[in-house]
Amino acid sequence: MIDDRLRWNRRYLEGRESALHATLTRFYHLAPYGRALDIACGTGETSIYLAKKGFSVEAFDVSDVAIRKARLKAKREGVSVKFKPLDADRFSFGVSRYNLILNFYFLNRNTFPKIKRSLKSGGVLIFETYNEDHSSVNPSFNPSYLLRKGELIEEFGDMEILYYCEVSNITTLVARKP
Numbered sequence: 001m002i003d004d005r006l007r008w009n010r011r012y013l014e015g016r017e018s019a020l021h022a023t024l025t026r027f028y029h030l031a032p033y034g035r036a037l038d039i040a041c042g043t044g045e046t047s048i049y050l051a052k053k054g055f056s057v058e059a060f061d062v063s064d065v066a067i068r069k070a071r072l073k074a075k076r077e078g079v080s081v082k083f084k085p086l087d088a089d090r091f092s093f094g095v096s097r098y099n100l101i102l103n104f105y106f107l108n109r110n111t112f113p114k115i116k117r118s119l120k121s122g123g124v125l126i127f128e129t130y131n132e133d134h135s136s137v138n139p140s141f142n143p144s145y146l147l148r149k150g151e152l153i154e155e156f157g158d159m160e161i162l163y164y165c166e167v168s169n170i171t172t173l174v175a176r177k178p
Helices: 002-013 022-030 045-052 064-077 111-118 151-156
Strands: 035-039 056-061 081-085 098-104 119-130 160-167 170-176
Touching (some): 002 064, 022 119, 022 160, 022 170, 035 045, 045 081, 045 098, 056 064, 111 119, 119 151
Parallel strands (some): 035 056, 056 081
16 A cells, blocks of 8 residues: 555656546436545545535545645635545445445455445446556556456446446446445
């Protein structure tokens, strides 16, 4: 974890910023309003967007530098988000806590069962990250952080799949917990 934190802190100190994902803006409205969780939130763009839309947002990232930037942005934008500098393995997901969970371009398979448990019935998961085809785009990318084709369907197939797409090196899943 310390190595990840240092590596990501360095990237954010060098000016890296998170993006507002089109998948979020396309699908967030499928979730009932209430509590949202943004996993590996980076500098907070998706969290802030959801807070502006009326969600009560919690977010975490391993980089304390990113969290500081996110807190400043939220303050400037006049919204409240509970940003926490934590590793995914240390975050307490809880049980039936969230109406919406976001996971963009982050992969920690240990979170899969935690995500399912922490979604409320009727809650929505939006999950998008690189798959194994990303190796052809970026050969130095750690293959441990790449989804296998069909992996999200295998892991979350007990949920209602609202949207699923594997295009080139990116896999996107939007699913509702029964």
